[in-house]
Amino acid sequence: LCPGVRKYGPRCDLSVYSGLSSRQGGHQTRGFVMSCNDDHVWSEAPGATSDRGCISNPDAICLNSQESSYTMEKSDERTEVVLLATGSFNPITVQHLRLFELARDHLHSTGNYKVVKGIISPVSDGYKKKGLVEGPHRLSMVQLATQTSDWIKVDPWECLKKDWTETVAVLRHHQQQLVGMNNGGNLDKKSGCRKGNKRKRDNCQDVPDHNCSESRAVPQVKLLCGADMLESLGTPNLWKPEHIVEIVSSFGLVCITRIGSDAQKFIYESDVLWKYRHNIHLVQEWITNDISSTKVRRALRRGMSVRYLLPDLVLDYIKNHDLYSEESEEKNSGLILEPLVRNTKDLQ
Ligand SMILES: Nc1ncnc2c1ncn2[C@@H]1O[C@H](COP(=O)(O)OP(=O)(O)OP(=O)(O)O)[C@@H](O)[C@H]1O
Numbered sequence: 001l002c003p004g005v006r007k008y009g010p011r012c013d014l015s016v017y018s019g020l021s022s023r024q025g026g027h028q029t030r031g032f033v034m035s036c037n038d039d040h041v042w043s044e045a046p047g048a049t050s051d052r053g054c055i056s057n058p059d060a061i062c063l064n065s066q067e068s069s070y071t072m073e074k075s076d077e078r079t080e081v082v083l084l085a086t087g088s089f090n091p092i093t094v095q096h097l098r099l100f101e102l103a104r105d106h107l108h109s110t111g112n113y114k115v116v117k118g119i120i121s122p123v124s125d126g127y128k129k130k131g132l133v134e135g136p137h138r139l140s141m142v143q144l145a146t147q148t149s150d151w152i153k154v155d156p157w158e159c160l161k162k163d164w165t166e167t168v169a170v171l172r173h174h175q176q177q178l179v180g181m182n183n184g185g186n187l188d189k190k191s192g193c194r195k196g197n198k199r200k201r202d203n204c205q206d207v208p209d210h211n212c213s214e215s216r217a218v219p220q221v222k223l224l225c226g227a228d229m230l231e232s233l234g235t236p237n238l239w240k241p242e243h244i245v246e247i248v249s250s251f252g253l254v255c256i257t258r259i260g261s262d263a264q265k266f267i268y269e270s271d272v273l274w275k276y277r278h279n280i281h282l283v284q285e286w287i288t289n290d291i292s293s294t295k296v297r298r299a300l301r302r303g304m305s306v307r308y309l310l311p312d313l314v315l316d317y318i319k320n321h322d323l324y325s326e327e328s329e330e331k332n333s334g335l336i337l338e339p340l341v342r343n344t345k346d347l348q
C-alpha cells in the first residue's frame with residue numbers, strides 16, 4: 001500500500017493505473033497496477049492485470065491493443081522513448097495533454113524514435129508550491145483526464161511520497177523500471193544493471209546510460225516539458241547543476257514552446273544546454289494558446305467558466321470536491337519552495 005494515502009472523496013469510477021515493475025524473486029518481471037478504489041484510495045494491486053490486459057505480460061510494454069508491443073517490433077530500428085512529464089498539474093489542463101501529442105508527432109517525424117508511452121508524474125505535496133492541492137486529488141484529476149488516451153498514463157510514485165523528489169530521481173526511477181523489465185527483474189537496484197555479471201555491471205554507470213550494452217533495447221525515458229520549465233533551469237538555486245547535466249546528457253529533453261518563453265535563446269545562452277543540444281528536442285506549438293493551471297484556478301475562484309480548458313470529467317471532479325477556492329490558494333503561502341530550501345541548505 002502506498003504510504004501516506006488517505007481517503008479522498010466519494011466515487012472514482014475509473015480505476016486503474018498501470019506501470020511496469022521490476023520485482024525480484026522469480027525470473028519474470030511482472031507488471032503492476034495501481035488502483036484507485038471507490039473511496040479514492042490509491043493502492044498497488046499485486047499480480048493484477050491492467051485494463052488493457054498487457055501488464056501481466058512482462059514482454060509487453062504495449063499501451064494499446066492495436067499497437068504492437070516493443071518486443072514484437074524489435075526489427076524496428078527506431079529508438080523507443082517513454083515521455084515523462086513532471087509538474088504540479090494543479091489542475092491538469094488540455095494543454096498538458098497536448099504536450100504529449102506534440103512531442104510524439106515531433107519525435108516520430110524525425111524517423112529515429114518511436115514513442116511507446118507517456119507518463120504524467122504530479123509532484124508531491126512536499127514541493128510546497130503555493131496553492132498546491134493534495135496529491136491524491138491531483139492524481140485523480142490526471143487519471144480522469146487520461147482515460148481517453150491509449151498511451152498517456154498517470155504515475156503516483158512521485159506524488160504519493162511525503163517528501164519532494166528531485167526530477168532527476170524521478171527520471172532514474174522510471175528508467176530503472178524499464179531496465180528491470182528488460183532484464184527479467186534481475187537488476188542491481190542502484191545501477192539499473194543486471195546482477196551477477198560483474199564485468200558488465202562495472203561497465204555500467206550509476207546513472208542508466210542508454211549506450212550501456214545492458215540497456216540498449218530498453219526504451220529511453222525523456223523529460224517532457226514546456227519552455228517555461230526549461231527556463232526555470234536558470235533560476236538560481238532551483239536546480240542542481242549536476243542534475244541539469246544528467247538530465248540533458250543521460251536522458252534528454254523534449255521541450256514545447258510556450259508564449260512568454262524563448263527556449264531557443266535560453267539554450268543558446270546556456271553552455272551546458274548548448275553542449276547537449278543534440279539531446280534537446282525543441283518542438284514548435286503552432287496552435288498557440290496560453291492555458292495555464294494558475295489562470296484556470298484564478299477563473300475558478302472568481303466563479304468564471306473554465307469549460308473546454310479542462311476535460312469535462314476533471315471539471316466535474318473539481319466541482320464535486322470544491323477544490324479551488326480563495327482558501328486553497330493560500331496553502332503553503334509564505335513557504336519557500338522545497339528545492340530552494342534544500343539547495344540553500346547545501347550551500348551553507
Ligand atoms: N500552455 C503550455 N504550453 C507549454 N507547456 C506547458 C503549458 N502549460 C503547461 N506546460 C508545461 O507542463 C508542465 C507541467 O506544468 P504545470 O503543472 O506547472 O502547469 P502550468 O500550467 O505551467 O502551471 P502554472 O500556471 O502554475 O505555471 C511544465 O513542463 C510546463 O512547462
Ligand SMILES: O=C(O)c1ccc[n+]([C@@H]2O[C@H](COP(=O)([O-])O)[C@@H](O)[C@H]2O)c1
Pocket residue numbers: 086087088089122123127129165166167168229238239240243339
Ligand atoms: O529536480 C529539481 O531540482 C527541480 C527543481 C525545481 C522544480 N523541479 C520540478 O519541476 C516541476 C515544476 O513544476 P511547476 O508546477 O512548479 O512548474 C516539478 O515537477 C518539480 O518537481 C525540479
